[in-house]
Amino acid sequence: xxxxxxxxxxxxxxxRRIRTFEERVGELFVRQQTAGSMLHLSxxxxxxxxxVTYPMREGDSFTTHHRGHGIFxxxxxxxxxxxxxxxxxxxxxxxxxxxxxxxADRTLGHLGANAIVGGGIPAVVGxxxxxxxxxxxxxxxxxxxxxxxxxxxxxxxxxxxALWRLPVVFVCVNNQWGMGTRIDRAAANTQFHxxxxxxxxxxxxxxxxxxxxxxxIAERLVQGARDGRAAYLSVECYRYYGHARMDKxxxxxxxxxAEGRKQDPIQRAIxxxxxxxxxxxxxxxxxxxxxxxxMDEAVEFAINAAPPPxxxxxxxxxxxxxxxxxxxxxxxxxxxxxNLTATN
Amino acid sequence: MIxxxxxxxxxxxxxxxxxxxxxxxxxxxxxxxxxxxxxxTKGLLQEFGKERVIDSPISEAGFVGxxxxxxxxxxxxxxxxMYVDFSGIxxxxxxxxxxxxxxxxxxxxxxxxxxxxxxxxxxxxxAQHSQSLEGWFLQVPGLRVALPGTVSDAYHLLxxxxxxxxxxxxxxxxxxxxxxxxxxxxxxxxNWGRAVVRRPGGHVTVVTYSRMxxxxxxxxxxxxxxxxxxxxxxxxxxxxxDWETVSGSVTKTGRAIVVTExxxxxxxxxxxxxxxxxxxxxxxxxxxxxxxxxDVPIPVAPALEARSVPTVALITEIIRKLVR
Numbered sequence: 001x002x003x004x005x006x007x008x009x010x011x012x013x014x015x016r017r018i019r020t021f022e023e024r025v026g027e028l029f030v031r032q033q034t035a036g037s038m039l040h041l042s043x044x045x046x047x048x049x050x051x052v053t054y055p056m057r058e059g060d061s062f063t064t065h066h067r068g069h070g071i072f073x074x075x076x077x078x079x080x081x082x083x084x085x086x087x088x089x090x091x092x093x094x095x096x097x098x099x100x101x102x103x104a105d106r107t108l109g110h111l112g113a114n115a116i117v118g119g120g121i122p123a124v125v126g127x128x129x130x131x132x133x134x135x136x137x138x139x140x141x142x143x144x145x146x147x148x149x150x151x152x153x154x155x156x157x158x159x160x161x162a163l164w165r166l167p168v169v170f171v172c173v174n175n176q177w178g179m180g181t182r183i184d185r186a187a188a189n190t191q192f193h194x195x196x197x198x199x200x201x202x203x204x205x206x207x208x209x210x211x212x213x214x215x216x217i218a219e220r221l222v223q224g225a226r227d228g229r230a231a232y233l234s235v236e237c238y239r240y241y242g243h244a245r246m247d248k249x250x251x252x253x254x255x256x257x258a259e260g261r262k263q264d265p266i267q268r269a270i271x272x273x274x275x276x277x278x279x280x281x282x283x284x285x286x287x288x289x290x291x292x293x294x295m296d297e298a299v300e301f302a303i304n305a306a307p308p309p310x311x312x313x314x315x316x317x318x319x320x321x322x323x324x325x326x327x328x329x330x331x332x333x334x335x336x337x338x339n340l341t342a343t344n
Numbered sequence: 345m346i347x348x349x350x351x352x353x354x355x356x357x358x359x360x361x362x363x364x365x366x367x368x369x370x371x372x373x374x375x376x377x378x379x380x381x382x383x384x385t386k387g388l389l390q391e392f393g394k395e396r397v398i399d400s401p402i403s404e405a406g407f408v409g410x411x412x413x414x415x416x417x418x419x420x421x422x423x424x425x426m427y428v429d430f431s432g433i434x435x436x437x438x439x440x441x442x443x444x445x446x447x448x449x450x451x452x453x454x455x456x457x458x459x460x461x462x463x464x465x466x467x468x469x470x471a472q473h474s475q476s477l478e479g480w481f482l483q484v485p486g487l488r489v490a491l492p493g494t495v496s497d498a499y500h501l502l503x504x505x506x507x508x509x510x511x512x513x514x515x516x517x518x519x520x521x522x523x524x525x526x527x528x529x530x531x532x533x534x535n536w537g538r539a540v541v542r543r544p545g546g547h548v549t550v551v552t553y554s555r556m557x558x559x560x561x562x563x564x565x566x567x568x569x570x571x572x573x574x575x576x577x578x579x580x581x582x583x584x585x586d587w588e589t590v591s592g593s594v595t596k597t598g599r600a601i602v603v604t605e606x607x608x609x610x611x612x613x614x615x616x617x618x619x620x621x622x623x624x625x626x627x628x629x630x631x632x633x634x635x636x637x638x639d640v641p642i643p644v645a646p647a648l649e650a651r652s653v654p655t656v657a658l659i660t661e662i663i664r665k666l667v668r
Contacts, residue, residue: 095451106449111453116436119436122407122408134367339623
């Protein structure tokens with residue numbers, strides 16, 4: 001890609017939006033004094049999110065892992081409704097039922113974030129199958145972390161996508177760490193793209209600090225997938241912070257973290273924009289200020305939003321036309337009213 | 345009205361659904377060229393082509409998961425899991441994905457798929473190919489569980505399952521495939537979620553489903569000669585559970601026997617019995633009795649296999665003892 005200055009600034013803007021969102025989202029739990037333990041940040045993974053989604057079109061779909069905020073934002077999510085969902089509010093994308101790890105939005109093609117490592121991967125095979133059967137020109141992309149590289153269902157999915165020639169791309173956002181286990185303690189061969197090639201997929205690896213390199217390879221692989229050639233891509237990055245909000249990663253050395261944190265896709269984009277396009281501090285500041293305000297509003301929106309009504313507990317277990325499960329208290333009252341005969 | 349078999353009735357239901365709805369596709373191991381391990385999908389590949397009758401490699405988690413994704417994306421897949429015993433391999437996709445997607449995502453999307461599978465004893469298939477695991481699925485809110493016990497239901501209950509908005513685990517019984525019976529494909533499909541009183545009687549209620557329906561009916565016939573009238577209820581679906589029909593019968597008879605091929609401990613018979621006890625307590629004349637599979641793996645030796653699950657003789661004996 002030879003982007004214009006405007007396109008490059010837009011790429012920067014999308015990445016900054018993710019970074020600021022992730023920097024702010026923890027406030028929800030501090031201010032509301034709720035646990036929020038299941039919050040996994042995608043800081044320094046912005047190039048994977050923005051780069052791979054760049055060639056996606058309306059009607060395309062995707063699933064993500066538990067560290068998926070950035071990918072959804074890159075596909076156009078509204079940070080207000082995302083924050084509301086993460087805070088467990090009725091105005092959230094999933095009515096406050098899913099939270100950070102189960103956010104989804106049908107209209108934006110988000111078939112769901114998943115909290116089972118690798119669990120959301122075969123769904124894109126099915127989505128790809130439906131595009132093929134229904135003759136739709138769409139692709140479906142599975143995003144997952146390096147932890148999923150050791151899960152069997154990934155390889156079943158890769159094999160099916162290659163065998164059935166489906167419009168599917170598998171994307172490993174390889175941040176080097178699966179919770180407290182570094183990839184070299186999880187796999188003897190960490191050249192994951194080589195595994196994909198043995199299944200007959202196009203397999204590639206790209207520097208996740210270089211968003212324009214990610215865009216280039218993603219455009220090629222996504223187009224190939226639209227033509228029925230399933231593909232795999234490793235986006236190499238580094239998990240800046242702990243696994244989840246409360247994890248300070250004591251299992252990593254300060255030296256490793258310092259080295260890993262040099263791989264910042266946003267700083268890399270800024271340098272390039274300044275050197276190649278003559279972007280000015282004022283231009284960056286204007287973008288950053290607009291984003292800061294957007295995220296301010298999102299945080300306030302989420303905090304002020306109403307929680308779901310308690311009756312929602314029983315809603316959407318089954319289709320709307322079906323009876324909802326009987327609440328425990330109602331059942332107990334019925335039984336005791338009918339059957340307690342000895343004393344009353 | 346035609347005379348057919350359980351196996352052919354299932355195949356006919358799939359065929360008719362595929363003729364009516366171009367989004368119905370079949371995915372599974374050996375469903376196409378082979379015609380299905382038990383022959384249910386025979387001929388469908390030739391009629392509908394490989395785009396809609398899709399042979400999968402042996403990848404239960406992969407193809408069941410693909411069916412979930414396809415159901416979220418405009419298709420109405422029927423995934424065939426060759427044996428219910430294999431559901432462990434695919435259980436994440438069934439229990440954590442298919443069952444929870446509607447709820448976790450706030451009702452935005454459902455998973456309208458049918459997972460056809462089969463279980464039970466009767467073919468000396470041993471421990472990993474003979475189980476009755478419907479109780480596993482009952483523990484997962486979001487999953488429907490259907491078990492046809494007659495030739496007519498093989499057709500009509502499958503047709504009704506294919507109209508559901510939520511994932512249905514449809515468990516056939518391997519010993520019933522050759523069962524013959526009458527089928528009228530033109531009659532209305534099974535009244536989803538409603539049990540059927542297969543034999544009326546006033547002395548005792550026998551609640552059952554799947555192959556044990558056949559056994560219970562035979563036992564009811566045996567005791568009728570001794571002046572005992574057993575009412576036999578075929579649940580047909582365990583989720584939803586037709587409580588009205590069960591409680592209506594037990595409040596009338598005052599006695600309840602629950603018969604399942606599934607193991608006794610923590611199984612469907614335990615759930616149904618507990619509910620009868622809670623809700624029909626005042627009407628019960630005798631303890632509720634569970635006649636269920638032994639708490640053992642299924643052995644291959646036919647003589648042992650037959651004894652691992654309830655027999656007609658045992659059901660007969662227990663009914664007679666309960667109704668004195």
